[in-house]
Amino acid sequence: xxxNKATEASFIPYGKQSIDSADIDAVVxxxxxxxxxxxxxxxxxxxxxxxxxxxxxxxxxANATAALHIACLALEIGENDLVWTSPNSFLSSANCALFxxxxxxxxxxxxxxxxxxxxxxxxxxxxAEREGKLxxxxxxxxFAGQPCDMQEIHALSLRYNFSxxxxxxxxxxxxxxxxxxxxxxxxxxxxxxxxxxxxxTTAEGGLALTNKPALAHKMRKFACHGTxxxxxxxxxxxxxSWYYEQQSxxxxxxxxxxxAALGLSQLAKLDHFIALRHQLFExxxxxxxxxxxxxxxxxxxxxxALHLYPICLSTKLTHHRKAxxxxxxxxxxxxxxxxxxxxxxxxxQNLGFRRGDFPxxxxxxxxxxxxxxxxxxxxxxxxxxxxxxxxxxxxxxDLD
Numbered sequence: 001x002x003x004n005k006a007t008e009a010s011f012i013p014y015g016k017q018s019i020d021s022a023d024i025d026a027v028v029x030x031x032x033x034x035x036x037x038x039x040x041x042x043x044x045x046x047x048x049x050x051x052x053x054x055x056x057x058x059x060x061x062a063n064a065t066a067a068l069h070i071a072c073l074a075l076e077i078g079e080n081d082l083v084w085t086s087p088n089s090f091l092s093s094a095n096c097a098l099f100x101x102x103x104x105x106x107x108x109x110x111x112x113x114x115x116x117x118x119x120x121x122x123x124x125x126x127x128a129e130r131e132g133k134l135x136x137x138x139x140x141x142x143f144a145g146q147p148c149d150m151q152e153i154h155a156l157s158l159r160y161n162f163s164x165x166x167x168x169x170x171x172x173x174x175x176x177x178x179x180x181x182x183x184x185x186x187x188x189x190x191x192x193x194x195x196x197x198x199x200x201t202t203a204e205g206g207l208a209l210t211n212k213p214a215l216a217h218k219m220r221k222f223a224c225h226g227t228x229x230x231x232x233x234x235x236x237x238x239x240x241s242w243y244y245e246q247q248s249x250x251x252x253x254x255x256x257x258x259x260a261a262l263g264l265s266q267l268a269k270l271d272h273f274i275a276l277r278h279q280l281f282e283x284x285x286x287x288x289x290x291x292x293x294x295x296x297x298x299x300x301x302x303x304x305a306l307h308l309y310p311i312c313l314s315t316k317l318t319h320h321r322k323a324x325x326x327x328x329x330x331x332x333x334x335x336x337x338x339x340x341x342x343x344x345x346x347x348x349q350n351l352g353f354r355r356g357d358f359p360x361x362x363x364x365x366x367x368x369x370x371x372x373x374x375x376x377x378x379x380x381x382x383x384x385x386x387x388x389x390x391x392x393x394x395x396x397x398d399l400d
Contacts, residue, residue: 012372012381013334015197015308018273026265030257037256045260046207048267053182055190055209057216060260061223064169064193064206066253068096068139071165071189071208074218075137077102084124085139085167086116087341087361093141093167094342104351105135106343108358109143112297114310116140117360118152125160137163142171142181144338145199145305146298150176154186169193170307172200173270177301184211189219194259197374199273199305200266202259226250273375277306280377284309287386292317292393294367308338309373313393318367320396325369327392333385336370 030041046058061067077083083097087106097104107124110117121138128134138157140148150166157164164187168174172192174181182190194205210216221228226248231237234245285295294312298304313321328335341361343353355362371385 011332011334012377012385013374014336014370014372015374016376017196017201018269018374018376019201022268023262023265026261027258030261033257035257037254039257041257041260041264042255045255045264045267048264049182049192049207049209052267052270053180053190053209055182055184056211057209057213059208059216059219059223060255060263061206061208061253062255063204064167064191064195065092065096066223066251067191067193067206067208068092068165068167069099069251070219070222070253071191072096072100072102072137073222074210074215075163075165075188077137081137082133082135083137083139084121084135085342086141086143087343087358088114088116088143088339088364089141089167089342090169090339091342091345092169093139094348096139097137102136104348106353106358106361107138108360109364111360111364113146113148113299114143114364115146115148116153118149118156120360121153122156125156129160134160135162137165139165139167141167141169142174142305143308144296144310145170145174145307147171147174147176147181147302147304150186163188166190169195169198169206171305172198173274174305175303181305182209184209188212189215194263194266199277199307200263200270202255202263202266205255205259205263221248222250223253224250225252274303274305276375277373280373280375280379280382281306281309283379283382284371284373284385287382288389291386291390292397306373309371310338310368311371312364312367313369315367316400317393317396320399321367321369324392324396327395328388331388331392333388334372337365337368338370339365341365 042060046060049058077100079101081102083102084105084107085093088109094104107116108120166187168181168190171181179185184190190209192207194202208219227244227246229244292314296310
């Protein structure tokens with residue numbers, strides 16, 4: 001799609017970062033300092049997130065995919081281990097297990113929240129126990145910023161003896177049962193993303209949080225070439241302050257000082273950003289109530305980060321979804337699709353998955369459309385979204 005200059009200037013994206021002068025000043029200060037990487041700002045960023053969430057340890061890395069990978073490595077996922085996750089997510093939620101030579105499978109979603117369904121998980125676990133094929137790790141994904149039913153999933157983990165990695169890439173700043181996501185109350189590890197379209201940004205960047213020191217040590221080691229420097233961790237002690245040891249095969253997944261500085265500045269505004277998103281969510285729900293679409297619903301007992309505002313087209317409009325998508329974008333409304341079910345991707349089809357395996361995720365995909373939502377979106381822009389969306393839906397309704 002090509003936009004003319006007038007439309008391009010007024011294009012409303014589905015998501016974008018909110019950067020102010022304080023953010024810029026924080027990055028410039030680092031650029032003028034002695035450290036661009038491996039300096040004091042990264043530990044400060046990690047500590048700030050521990051203070052915010054209540055987690056014991058945080059490991060800042062290059063992106064959320066890296067965070068998911070080191071989380072899998074720390075939990076010693078290996079060849080022939082089974083990992084389950086949601087098909088309604090970005091590829092990284094599943095790929096991280098394949099990076100470790102594990103086998104991946106999926107649990108269908110709740111048709112109302114679009115999150116991994118705890119009831120479907122319980123049914124699949126009961127069957128897997130009979131077959132002797134229980135997962136080693138389950139990765140629930142907090143889709144659109146709304147937390148999964150973590151208490152129920154955690155109870156199942158105790159019964160069936162699996163570990164839990166929360167993929168909270170969408171849920172920075174969200175809360176579940178009065179505790180911040182990232183507190184790891186019901187999980188072994190929680191992962192955040194700071195991509196520019198997320199709630200706060202470090203440009204690229206990710207974070208893994210845990211309350212277990214042993215897991216924190218492993219993740220930090222895997223993120224830095226498999227090396228350690230702490231005297232009490234060395235095999236050959238007393239060598240000198242320069243000395244380090246590679247004790248495992250690791251990766252260069254480190255975050256930079258500039259990213260951490262931007263993240264620290266953004267973290268100070270996180271709760272404000274989410275408050276703005278909630279105002280926008282409520283305004284959308286009011287504006288769009290009379291349209292022939294299904295609006296997102298929030299469950300009680302949690303506080304969503306509202307990363308996305310996903311709507312579903314009515315049955316009679318679903319077969320026009322492609323044309324509706326293209327029409328809206330040509331008119332300057334940057335809608336998006338979240339997500340193509342992972343198991344329908346060609347790579348995963350080659351692993352043996354088939355369309356029809358997870359019908360709730362597939363049905364949601366066929367009708368979903370994410371509307372623009374970000375903290376600097378104005379009510380006036382939302383009015384424009386409503387008017388354009390309403391006119392577009394009416395046009396395609398009339399075609400039938």
